[in-house]
Amino acid sequence: MSSLPPLSGESPPPAPRSRPGGRTARIRDQVLDAVRAELTEHGYDALTVDTVAARAGVHRTTVYRRWHDVGGLLSDVFDAATDMEWHPRDTGTLRGDLAVLNQEIQDSLTEESSIAVALIAVSFRSDEAARALRRLWEDRYTQSEIIIQRAIRRGELPADVDARALLIAATAPIYHQLVLLRTPPDPHLPDRAAASAALAACSGAFIDQRSNGAN
Amino acid sequence: MSSLPPLSGESPPPAPRSRPGGRTARIRDQVLDAVRAELTEHGYDALTVDTVAARAGVHRTTVYRRWHDVGGLLSDVFDAATDMEWHPRDTGTLRGDLAVLNQEIQDSLTEESSIAVALIAVSFRSDEAARALRRLWEDRYTQSEIIIQRAIRRGELPADVDARALLIAATAPIYHQLVLLRTPPDPHLPDRAAASAALAACSGAFIDQRSNGAN
Numbered sequence: 058m059s060s061l062p063p064l065s066g067e068s069p070p071p072a073p074r075s076r077p078g079g080r081t082a083r084i085r086d087q088v089l090d091a092v093r094a095e096l097t098e099h100g101y102d103a104l105t106v107d108t109v110a111a112r113a114g115v116h117r118t119t120v121y122r123r124w125h126d127v128g129g130l131l132s133d134v135f136d137a138a139t140d141m142e143w144h145p146r147d148t149g150t151l152r153g154d155l156a157v158l159n160q161e162i163q164d165s166l167t168e169e170s171s172i173a174v175a176l177i178a179v180s181f182r183s184d185e186a187a188r189a190l191r192r193l194w195e196d197r198y199t200q201s202e203i204i205i206q207r208a209i210r211r212g213e214l215p216a217d218v219d220a221r222a223l224l225i226a227a228t229a230p231i232y233h234q235l236v237l238l239r240t241p242p243d244p245h246l247p248d249r250a251a252a253s254a255a256l257a258a259c260s261g262a263f264i265d266q267r268s269n270g271a272n
Numbered sequence: 273m274s275s276l277p278p279l280s281g282e283s284p285p286p287a288p289r290s291r292p293g294g295r296t297a298r299i300r301d302q303v304l305d306a307v308r309a310e311l312t313e314h315g316y317d318a319l320t321v322d323t324v325a326a327r328a329g330v331h332r333t334t335v336y337r338r339w340h341d342v343g344g345l346l347s348d349v350f351d352a353a354t355d356m357e358w359h360p361r362d363t364g365t366l367r368g369d370l371a372v373l374n375q376e377i378q379d380s381l382t383e384e385s386s387i388a389v390a391l392i393a394v395s396f397r398s399d400e401a402a403r404a405l406r407r408l409w410e411d412r413y414t415q416s417e418i419i420i421q422r423a424i425r426r427g428e429l430p431a432d433v434d435a436r437a438l439l440i441a442a443t444a445p446i447y448h449q450l451v452l453l454r455t456p457p458d459p460h461l462p463d464r465a466a467a468s469a470a471l472a473a474c475s476g477a478f479i480d481q482r483s484n485g486a487n
Contacts, residue, residue: 177452178396187454194453225445225453226468232452233444237392238409239402253441253469253477260475262468 087113088120089137092130097170101179106130128185135176135189139196144203151208152248152255155227158201159247162228166235167242177236198224214258219265226263227254302328303335304352307345312385316394321345343400350391350404354411359418366423367463367470370442373416374462377443381450382457392451413439429473434480441478442469 091113095104104127110117124130146157165173180187198221205220214223230250234240257263306328310319319342325332339345361372380388395402413436420435429438445465449455472478 180452181393181396191454222464222468225448226441226465229444229448230440233440233447237395237447237451238440239406249437249478250441253437253472256475256477257468257472260471262471263464 084113084115084119084123085133085137088115088124088130089134092134093172093175094170096134096175096179097172100175101182104130128183131179131183131186132189134172135186135193138176139193143197143200145201147207151204151211151213151258152251154204154207155224155251155255156248158204159228159231159251162231163235163242163247166231174236208258215261215264217265218258219263222265223254223258223263226257227251299328299330299334299338300348300352303330303339303345304349307349308387308390309385311349311390311394312387315390316397319345343398346394346398346401347404349387350401350408353391354408358412358415360416362422366419366426366428366473367466369419369422370439370466370470371463373419374443374446374466377446378450378457378462381446389451423473428470430476430479432480433473434478437480438469438473438478441472442466 088109091109092104095108095112099108106120106124106126107117109130110120113120120130124133145154148154148157165171176186176190180190201224202220205214205218205223208214209216209218227250231246234246235242303324306324307319310323310327321335321339321341322332324345325335328335335345339348360369363369363372380386391401391405395405416439417435420429420433420438423429424431424433442465446461449461450457
């Protein structure tokens with residue numbers, strides 16, 4: 058699919074910033090692909106540098122030298138996802154933009170061998186992974202703020218709307234249902250959650266408390 | 273605290289349905305208290321029947337006979353939480369009721385050694401725990417539907433509002449921020465999330481699609 062889901066970091070992998078296209082980049086791609094595959098197939102408990110090296114077809118000393126341990130491998134998976142080019146789609150309406158965003162999130166959480174779900178699960182095991190996931194989400198929500206800025210420019214929303222609070226309200230039900238409540242995916246949920254958040258926002262919710270001094 | 277947080281199952285423990293107050297009930301209380309303490313202090317990996325028996329001061333064969341294994345112990349912790357008397361508070365308004373519910377959720381997720389967070393973490397490790405957590409949540413959301421029924425009776429909401437969808441929208445941001453994004457607790461979030469969900473509902477969101485045949 059051309060539209061990359063917000064928490065995924067799968068192929069086509071991004072070119073590393075330092076040495077695009079070289080052998081180093083190729084090895085990184087192979088190793089991170091192997092980490093993702095091992096993680097979704099066998100889980101965190103079975104993840105070792107040796108199994109990753111074997112699966113990637115890369116000498117284990119190369120993997121140890123560059124990534125040190127499982128924590129280093131996982132951090133780099135998150136970094137690769139963070140580096141990935143991703144922009145929320147412009148549908149012309151706030152509700153439409155939020156619905157597409159939610160659909161991408163739902164797709165990433167329900168696809169077979171979801172790397173997004175695997176990374177969330179790992180974040181409950183490793184503090185390093187939890188911090189990396191937090192950075193990745195921070196990055197994705199910051200990138201998504203353009204949705205709110207466009208809606209403000211179109212006059213759909215007041216200028217002092219709290220973009221982050223609105224984005225959280227729109228997307229949280231998808232994560233809650235699929236990751237925590239583990240209910241089967243509801244094909245209407247992405248649009249319904251987008252619609253109710255947009256409706257609340259257009260009715261005066263999510264006004265940034267910092268900008269008017271109220272609480 | 274007298275108001276019991278939705279996902280907690282801590283003391284005062286409920287009397288088991290079959291033999292209230294007897295030796296069996298006392299042993300169950302001791303053992304489940306020990307499971308919760310071990311879980312919040314040392315995590316799932318360190319949890320064994322033997323450490324639980326030792327901490328509870330109960331003979332290990334008693335624990336093995338009744339609960340069989342760690343899975344059995346965990347299931348009973350979830351069952352105890354499900355059995356616990358809990359009713360959402362009646363504040364007289366939809367926004368107020370949802371804000372109190374959200375505050376209880378936020379308290380349960382941010383208290384020191386949160387059993388709620390520990391149980392959610394365990395649900396990513398054990399399918400049995402995941403199913404038990406799903407039953408517990410199902411139970412809590414069902415109990416919370418009285419909030420919506422009261423709002424319908426007061427004329428705050430239309431009769432065909434989808435109670436579950438509204439409750440998920442109101443509560444999901446609390447879980448998303450604290451459990452997944454792991455942001456520091458925002459004291460305004462319980463009320464803000466309640467307010468925006470209530471505003472959306474009163475503006476026509478969350479209409480039950482099954483009742484009018486639309487999609």
